[in-house]
Amino acid sequence: MPIKIDVPFSHKDEAKKLGAVWVPDVKTWVIPDHIKDINPFKVWLPPNGGTFVKYPYLIAQSERECWKCHKTTPLIGLGAKVYITSVFDSIWTIYDYPAFFVDIKSVDIAVVSILSERFPFFRETYSKTLKKNVWVNNCIHCHTIQGDDYNIDRSYVFGGYQNEKRTLFRGKQMEQIQLRFDYYIDSAIYEGEYYWDGFQEAE
Structure with missing residues (x-):
């Protein structure tokens, strides 16, 4: 399952480039389950x-x-x-x-x-x-x-x-x-x- 991350609006392009996905119905960014190394997202963890x-x-x-x-x-x-x-x-x-x-x-x-x-x-x-x-x-x-x-x-x-x-x-x-x-x-x-x-x- 995906991992929710706290991404400020000003960081959204950077997070998206790394593979994060926006989930509109809950208004949160997530790290998809296929991404096994979450360290590139460390700033939002x-x-x-x-x-x-x-x-x-x-x-x-x-x-x-x-x-x-x-x-x-x-x-x-x-x-x-x-x-x-x-x-x-x-x-x-x-x-x-x-x-x-x-x-x-x-x-x-x-x-x-x-x-x-x-x-x-x-x-x-x-x-x-x-x-x-x-x-x-x-x-x-x-x-x-x-x-x-x-x-x-x-x-x-x-x-x-x-x-x-x-x-x-x-x-x-x-x-x-x-x-x-x-x-x-x-x-x-x-x-x-x-x-x-x-x-x-x-x-």
């Missing part, structure tokens, strides 16, 4: 980096016992099979490798709309521990944050992740949501092919 999630757009569903009230509460995790990411104005690089997104600071408004309607327990919440707003699961009973560190075991051994890493999304339902454009997310990325049961079926 988020200046602090982040990630563009490529189709298919995945939501994994699971549940856990709330650490506070001990009742069962649902969880979701935003996932991707393919994504383009950049860190602190570095090169935008494409990865064809399964990933979940954690420590989510912001997410595209199109995804926010779906989350608000279907998964209201996954919302932007102030974390006293992190001292900032993040997108996280909240218990449907007591509304306590079910932090990423509770849902994904991120232990280290000898400088790398253990191969037996666990996630509460393993082997759970992986749903594909429908969006018109590839969406942007500002988050950390938790990747690892060997424990992503369910990604193969999420075509």
Whole structure:
């Protein structure tokens, strides 16, 4: 799917020359999907980096016992099979490798709309521990944050992740949501092919 970019009117000829396309019904410029290297468009991409999630757009569903009230509460995790990411104005690089997104600071408004309607327990919440707003699961009973560190075991051994890493999304339902454009997310990325049961079926 195309990637939306913020092109000022004075830059439109330059963007068009690089291959950007104007979409009149939503009044935005996009990078067409056939363009794999988006670095020539860097001036119109988020200046602090982040990630563009490529189709298919995945939501994994699971549940856990709330650490506070001990009742069962649902969880979701935003996932991707393919994504383009950049860190602190570095090169935008494409990865064809399964990933979940954690420590989510912001997410595209199109995804926010779906989350608000279907998964209201996954919302932007102030974390006293992190001292900032993040997108996280909240218990449907007591509304306590079910932090990423509770849902994904991120232990280290000898400088790398253990191969037996666990996630509460393993082997759970992986749903594909429908969006018109590839969406942007500002988050950390938790990747690892060997424990992503369910990604193969999420075509």
